[in-house]
Amino acid sequence: MIVPRAAQGVKVAAADAGARAGIGVSMWQRSRQLVFDAVGLAVAAVMLFPIYWMIATAFKPGREILTLTPTWFPSPITLQNFQDAITRPYFLENVKNSLIVVGVMLVLALVIGFLAAVGAARFGFRGRTAYLVMIIAVQMVPLNALIIPLYLTLDGIGQVDALPGVIAVYLAAVLPFMIWTLRGFVANIPVELEESAMIDGSSRFGAFWRITFPLVAPGLVATAIFSCIQAWNEYIIAYVLLSSPSNQTLTVWLASFTTNHGPEWGPLMAGATITGLPVVAFFLLLQRYLVGGLTAGSVKG
Amino acid sequence: MGLAISAPDLEPSPFLSDDAPTRVQQRSKLFPYALIASSLAVIGGILAFPLGWLVWISFQHYGLKELIAHQGRWVGLDNYRTILLDPLFHQVLIRTLLFTFACVALTLVLSTLIAQLLLRVRRLVRVALMSALVFVWATPVIVSVDIWQWMFDYEFGVINYLLTQLHLGNFIHHNWFDNPIQGWGVVLVIVVWGAIPFVAITLFAGLLQVPGDIVDAAQVDGAGPWQRFWYVTAPMLRPLFLIVICLSTIWDFGVFTQPYVLLNERPSADYFTIALYSYRESFGVTQYGQGAAIAVVMVIVLVFVTLFYVRETVKVAEIA
Numbered sequence: 001m002i003v004p005r006a007a008q009g010v011k012v013a014a015a016d017a018g019a020r021a022g023i024g025v026s027m028w029q030r031s032r033q034l035v036f037d038a039v040g041l042a043v044a045a046v047m048l049f050p051i052y053w054m055i056a057t058a059f060k061p062g063r064e065i066l067t068l069t070p071t072w073f074p075s076p077i078t079l080q081n082f083q084d085a086i087t088r089p090y091f092l093e094n095v096k097n098s099l100i101v102v103g104v105m106l107v108l109a110l111v112i113g114f115l116a117a118v119g120a121a122r123f124g125f126r127g128r129t130a131y132l133v134m135i136i137a138v139q140m141v142p143l144n145a146l147i148i149p150l151y152l153t154l155d156g157i158g159q160v161d162a163l164p165g166v167i168a169v170y171l172a173a174v175l176p177f178m179i180w181t182l183r184g185f186v187a188n189i190p191v192e193l194e195e196s197a198m199i200d201g202s203s204r205f206g207a208f209w210r211i212t213f214p215l216v217a218p219g220l221v222a223t224a225i226f227s228c229i230q231a232w233n234e235y236i237i238a239y240v241l242l243s244s245p246s247n248q249t250l251t252v253w254l255a256s257f258t259t260n261h262g263p264e265w266g267p268l269m270a271g272a273t274i275t276g277l278p279v280v281a282f283f284l285l286l287q288r289y290l291v292g293g294l295t296a297g298s299v300k301g
Numbered sequence: 302m303g304l305a306i307s308a309p310d311l312e313p314s315p316f317l318s319d320d321a322p323t324r325v326q327q328r329s330k331l332f333p334y335a336l337i338a339s340s341l342a343v344i345g346g347i348l349a350f351p352l353g354w355l356v357w358i359s360f361q362h363y364g365l366k367e368l369i370a371h372q373g374r375w376v377g378l379d380n381y382r383t384i385l386l387d388p389l390f391h392q393v394l395i396r397t398l399l400f401t402f403a404c405v406a407l408t409l410v411l412s413t414l415i416a417q418l419l420l421r422v423r424r425l426v427r428v429a430l431m432s433a434l435v436f437v438w439a440t441p442v443i444v445s446v447d448i449w450q451w452m453f454d455y456e457f458g459v460i461n462y463l464l465t466q467l468h469l470g471n472f473i474h475h476n477w478f479d480n481p482i483q484g485w486g487v488v489l490v491i492v493v494w495g496a497i498p499f500v501a502i503t504l505f506a507g508l509l510q511v512p513g514d515i516v517d518a519a520q521v522d523g524a525g526p527w528q529r530f531w532y533v534t535a536p537m538l539r540p541l542f543l544i545v546i547c548l549s550t551i552w553d554f555g556v557f558t559q560p561y562v563l564l565n566e567r568p569s570a571d572y573f574t575i576a577l578y579s580y581r582e583s584f585g586v587t588q589y590g591q592g593a594a595i596a597v598v599m600v601i602v603l604v605f606v607t608l609f610y611v612r613e614t615v616k617v618a619e620i621a
Contacts, residue, residue: 033421033423036421037423039422040419040427041429043418043430044426044432047433047434047437048436048437051440053459054447057451065457068473069462070459115336115339116336116340119336123332123333133611134344136614138344138348140603140610140611141348141600142555142576144555144596144599145576145599146351146596147580147596148358148579149358151583152358152371153354155368155371171347172348176344240580240584254443257447259565263454265457268447272443275444276441279439279441280436280440283436283439
């Protein structure tokens with residue numbers, strides 16, 4: 001896997017410094033490594049603490065949450081907060097809305113994105129470079145700034161406070177990234193593979209379906225998961241466009257929790273855990289594409 | 302091209318290129334256009350068209366009456382004149398710029414340090430640190446705001462407890478949002494905490510591609526760790542740094558959710574960012590024209606950053 005060149009660098013540095021200071025090389029190297037490892041673990045702990053605190057609070061009974069001297073581990077463990085959160089008004093409706101929004105958006109995005117990626121990767125046509133530059137540039141349009149015209153447009157056609165409007169906006173938001181990333185995947189597959197399948201008697205479509213498509217599948221999975229996460233996490237558009245509580249999505253429910261219920265930290269943390277859980281699960285699935293895949297939208301071609 | 306980012310050719314494979322027309326192209330020159338048509342329709346209709354309309358609305362008076370009639374009233378540059386004379390707007394614009402700068406700088410410094418650390422720790426620690434970063438990265442913004450709101454709670458928040466225990470002062474019942482400077486500090490912590498994983502992991506991936514022998518050569522020539530980073534590694538990562546800075550600037554400049562949700566959807570003017578101010582003007586006091594003008598100013602500031610970003614990306618991807 002990753003064999004960092006630093007390992008060699010450290011060895012050289014250690015030998016160098018060790019020889020100069022007259023300390024045993026391995027001693028110097030070991031203590032230096034120990035410091036790095038300790039700092040690394042400390043950083044990991046600091047970064048993770050808020051997430052730990054959310055989960056710990058979610059499992060604590062109320063009296064252990066509202067205390068001036070916090071306890072570090074929940075004991076006894078209780079599921080009361082989760083039950084509270086789930087039985088709150090609109091929770092289940094909003095979970096359903098979130099799932100609908102993400103699902104419909106995803107199917108549309110995959111079809112449209114895949115077609116466009118094949119078009120941009122496999123064919124030369126006039127305006128191709130302009131199209132690709134547009135795809136990069138449009139990723140930078142701040143959705144926050146578009147809320148007003150989007151709201152007024154949807155208001156004009158009576159689609160405010162309805163899911164289709166939100167789905168359309170999310171679709172447009174994830175599409176550029178999807179096309180750009182998938183284009184890279186398709187372009188990396190040599191056309192010669194398809195050609196040889198065609199020589200062996202396959203139709204052009206058959207060659208594409210049996211050869212190219214399976215090779216692009218990891219790209220489809222990666223971009224699909226990434227789009228899911230983005231749509232699941234989005235807040236502002238859903239908050240502005242969906243006004244009635246039963247039509248809102250989970251993030252809107254969660255954001256207005258303290259406003260509507262006062263600071264009931266236990267159920268809030270339980271709700272936050274439920275909202276974050278699918279995302280974390282998806283992210284772990286995505287992990288092996290993270291480094292190469294996500295920056296591919298911005299860095300790689 | 303210093304950085305070994307493998308950029309697949311943006312030209313189509315020669316088999317299908319312009320100078321060797323294939324059967325497919327002969328059959329229909331329109332086929333590729335058919336493939337990209339739906340994406341053009343969605344992006345054009347839902348991103349490009351509203352952007353144009355935003356500019357159009359910013360020249361109109363568009364209040365409650367106009368909202369009901371679905372028809373704005375043309376007022377020329379009035380909205381812009383109003384915001385340019387509005388001291389609150391100046392304050393909000395400067396605050397947003399300063400906040401963006403602080404966030405981006407802090408994110409970049411901490412992420413670079415973490416990326417360097419990832420290179421140097423042993424394998425097991427690297428896996429632990431990477432996993433921690435991925436978990437933070439995966440945390441939805443709303444969830445993170447809720448968590449930090451709880452941790453910074455004035456009464457039972459764990460942070461006040463810890464700070465008091467560490468004898469950094471008496472933080473019992475300390476309300477972080479009474480003083481906007483402290484409140485913005487909390488927002489800064491939330492934004493930077495959430496931004497570090499992407500930047501750190503991206504920079505780490507870049508660092509792995511810096512050829513080791515060049516760094517070692519510099520070391521043999523007597524360069525210290527700081528010099529090695531500044532004169533050897535950093536220049537090689539320049540394109541990556543530029544892209545990360547552009548993206549962070551764009552994200553942080555548009556900050557809305559963190560202050561808005563943190564202050565229970567009722568932030569005072571002290572907590573306005575430009576995105577929040579635009580939102581308040583349009584959806585809070587139904588002055589959509591005014592809000593649109595503010596949003597246009599926001600877009601104009603970002604266009605400069607975006608142009609820079611597109612130029613760098615195009616360069617890295619070798620389109621041009």
